[in-house]
Amino acid sequence: MKAVNRQIRLAARPVGLPAPGDWEQVETVVPTPGEGEFLVEISYVSLDPAMRGWMNQARSYVPPVPLGEVMRAYAAGRVVASRHPGFAVGDHVTGPFGVQEYAVCDGRGVATVDTGRAPLPTYLGALGMPGLTAYFGLLDIGRPRPGDTVVVSAAAGAVGSVVGQIAKRLGCRVIGIAGGARKCGWLVDELGFDAAIDYKEQNVEDALHKHAPDGVDIYFDNVGGDILDGVLVHLALGARVVICGAISRYNATTQVSGPRNYWWLLIQRASMTGMLVSDYADRYPEATAELASWLADGSLRAREDVVTGGIGGFPEVLLLLFSGGNTGKLVLEIAGSARLGRDG
């Protein structure tokens, strides 16, 4: 076997939206696992808004991806060679494998998943980091109570769609904010949200006045910017704002302003708290099991937006996150097992 491993490496720090020249596609030889390692053939690469932050040279919760390195990404695939006692050939796994066709790893951050329970891409969405982010952010930081009014932005995205569904399960009133009638219709008609606000067509403040007349108890924020400001003035007494993302800021080329309405935190004795899913790593198994049981009983619906195109499609597909082009979890499909045959 002498297969090629195609990789997408970070070639330059983007200014604004990542441009084609910020990436470099490289062909290397598929690596051989050493003792205690295994080789994963990657089938699906996860595309996440947070990736944009990882590309910047700035202090953050993780170090920047170094220039010239394979782009950091969660991915899902199959073990095709192993010298690791915990992973066998044929196992399906997810982990931080990067934007490439093959990855050698030692098992850190890798989970074995059961494709009998859910298809592999779901383990990058509702049963992966996005689902876990929704789970811990809503339950631990938002602390929902039955009857609470919960607002979530980027509601048709991988995290937001799970946040809203969990909140519905708990007896909350759920309002999603999303861009476009199609996404809003999906939230209400398919996922059972109580209302959806199309921020491209509606004034968010006015719409919240209508849909959340008693105020917002929990705001799960994935976007920042004007939408965050619009929700702040509608907070209820003792509200909790979960800061999970700020996609409106990620591609800014000038200094972005902060939430000018943060003063409503005082007026309503509310809190705004940042969360990162990796803080909850020791609780992933219990949370994943619970999410899976909800998928099984139909109270949680997973949706992946799987785009084909292979590794080479990554630079373009990533941009869908910032143009609002995806509904549900955006995943890039890699050619998979066909490759070995093709190249071997």
Place this chain on the structure above:
Amino acid sequence: MKAVNRQIRLAARPVGLPAPGDWEQVETVVPTPGEGEFLVEISYVSLDPAMRGWMNQARSYVPPVPLGEVMRAYAAGRVVASRHPGFAVGDHVTGPFGVQEYAVCDGRGVATVDTGRAPLPTYLGALGMPGLTAYFGLLDIGRPRPGDTVVVSAAAGAVGSVVGQIAKRLGCRVIGIAGGARKCGWLVDELGFDAAIDYKEQNVEDALHKHAPDGVDIYFDNVGGDILDGVLVHLALGARVVICGAISRYNATTQVSGPRNYWWLLIQRASMTGMLVSDYADRYPEATAELASWLADGSLRAREDVVTGGIGGFPEVLLLLFSGGNTGKLVLEIAGSARLGRDG
């Protein structure tokens, strides 16, 4: 007795700093208490930054002071006539009596205070709303642990000076931010703060880098604006930001921007929480008793900046809060018992 009651009423909604024309001084007859009421002769009026917000026509945590009404204020004085079973002539009291020389009231929000334990102005400062604000904001929202690094802004003010001293009692490292060498010297030399940053002379971010090399665990914010932004980038993991005030915004005439560095809440999984002392009313007695015991044992020092001038001085004295003119609790002294003799 036919004494005159001088009052300061709100005549207009200020634009920017309150101007002389925003006030009207009125002389009325001292009112007579009805059944269940008592008459207070006011000795000291409290001046608080929050008053500026009460003058605006905007939705907030309390309704605006109506135009033409006596300006809302906490004050301290002596009961001079009573038809209320709970208050006797001669009792010293504090309460929301307004900016006037006499007030009739029914006892709501009024506390009887012991001038043998502390002088009357202290009951508007360390043993009054500012002290209670510091107490609950730091302990309940900040949740200090020994060894925490605590930063407080407007540190030489009525609230900030108490926050820092309580934090020191609890074994925290305390850094005050204040304007001018005199205030900073007082914080370190007299109150025992570990460091003070003169924001008028020093770059707050640089100074925090030096004084809080391991990050800020608690930031008690009284000012908002650039100082809040400067502290946010120095938050430690799991930090708590207490939003108590935003004096830098109160007189703004254009839309003020929000904390552009709020994203550090996510990077550091920190929280920002608004607090209002009135939420803790049922715990005022225990807190006041504890603060008084700390005053008695010398571990808490109270300082009032008592300005004479009577009711007529109010419009000008209020501005000291916004020019940084006071150190400690700013209080306006009213002529007190001399008045009845003068007018009777």
